[in-house]
Amino acid sequence: VQVPGRRDQAPAATMRDDTRHAVREMSQSVGSLLVREPRPADGAPGLQGIASAVAMLSGTSPEHSPAAASARAYRWIVAIILLYAAAAVAVMPVAGARGPDLPSITPFFVAGVLATELSTSFLLFVLTRETRTWSLLMLGCAYLYGSLMSIFHLLTFPNAVLPDYIVIGTDQSARWIYNFWYAGGALLALVAIVLEIPGWRIVATRVGRAIALAVAGVIAAVVATVTLSIAGVDHLPALIRGSSWTRFDVFLISFELSVLLVGIALVLLVLRRRSVIFLLLSLVLTAMAFSQILSLEGPGRFTVGWSLGRLSWFLSACVLFLFFMKQFSEQQTWLARSRELLELRVNQRTAELTETIKQRDVLLRELHHRIKNKMQIVDALLAMQARQTGEPEARQTLHDLRSRISVLALAHQHFMASDFQTFDLEQFLRELTGTILANGTKSDAVLRLDASPLMVTIDQAAPLGLLVTELMIDCLEHCVAPAGARIALTIRRNEAHAGVLTLADNRPADDARLHKAASDKAQHRSRIVAGLVRQLDATMIVDRSHGSVEITFPAPEEESK
């Protein structure tokens, strides 16, 4: 809601260029917001992006200082003020002429001033939250005071609301309230200008409280001055006699006028182009001063000077309001533009991401395909080697090796078909044991697989598969005809929800599984089995009397359905 001063008085072409440039910059910063996520370690780039985008949107520089005015704007304001002064001089000869009595003009005048000044004060308080300057807070107070006092001006002005009747107070009250209204507004504006010179800031955490206190203070001042003007009017000097001002009133008007002139001088000579709002304030004060000068020239109600003065006051009340309206319309346009740009960016980015994901997908599939091809080649090499080998022992060794390698291939295949987190052990082992039996040399072996679906993690799948393979190969080695190998494999969960894998066979009773280290091969196998059990954080119980082995391993909790 800040004040981009440069565009204030600039010609339309420059303004368009400026806007285009700003929109381009804004789109870049918005884009950088989208592209660059704020990293948790140093949030600086992301936050800076946000700050600059917000600054662009609100038309402020990142330091929150009120935007400076251009030299052109300054020259324009000075020119308008001089024109106003010239107009005042030109009107002076006729200012004293008495016009028609139009007390009913007052409600219109007051309504206009009330609406514009109340809105302006609200906008100034909003702006104060951002700039945190005491000067803007004070200016907001000036506008709030002016708008509230206008109500009482209406209520005390003779015949303004009710014919031949003053709603509250006396005729003198009306003039006192008018003077309090005028003097208060002028003094608060002057204080604001003086505070703007050092540019003091309100402590960031206390801005809200400062605004609340300021509003309360203004209301208190209004109540005090109105009470004094109505209840205490008998103790105050008279300001109006008939419809002409008294000398004391002229003194008050002159005092107010000098306050205004000091304010205008401070803005034009000291503040100069520092802030657009204060530069415009000099225009506001000029319009107010104009009305006072004409009041002095046409001393009394319903003169030409008095009527023109009211018109000028109304215009002064409108200056900042119109400025804020212009700001608003510009910002709305910007917002619409930036929204379009943002949408465009989002669409572009989405398209890019979709394309990237598609490419990744292709890459993943390619990788998967290649892994399977390589596995097939390894298997083909082993199979061909086994066929070349005459010795049954060596051939069996190669077949066992194929079985072990096929576990890895199978695990990979199931992994690719899974959700990449968990894995159905039952399906996997069903396929795995089928393959081992099919590749084994003992075609009469029979497997009874008793399993219920059990989800394990990806990391558990391959070691579990290898473990079952080793135990199966061991079974097939030790079970001898004529009965043929009868193998029973069960998978279940126990009461503690751990996975339990049991493998039993019909080997001769004296054949102690895995403990009768008869050969190097058996030793090698028991080392592999023990290592895999360790890797799985599992426990293994070997029941020698029944020739069975039970492996208990931690299984992930089942999702409640």
Place this chain on the structure above:
Amino acid sequence: MSELNDCILIVEDEYLIAEYFSEEIAAMGRTVCGIADTAQKAIDLACAHRPALVLMDVRLKGQGDGVDASIAIHNAVGSKVIFITGSREPANLKRIAMDHAAAVLFKPVRGHDLRVAVEAAIGAQRLGTAADLRTV
């Protein structure tokens, strides 16, 4: 359509895999009538040898893939086709499904699976025609 020859055409661009398949087929007592590594060669060899069965890898080097080749072979010769693929992707499987596949095997293919699939595809024909050649 004229008589098909009792032989199998292997279409596979990976030499070692093709070699392994042809050994497996030889071990089944069947004849391999050729090994092709591109879709075009597969069509040419199929037209020349009129095999009863084609083992078709889906991904091939060069122009066209196994599905294209098998459509051409199906139309020109009428051989049965067993697809061998590394992919279980639905899009791929859908294409294969439109293509009169006798079977679909997934890599890595084990000898046992290959034997079962081949027997299922053309074993029955053999019983009637050349049962004496059968040496399992």
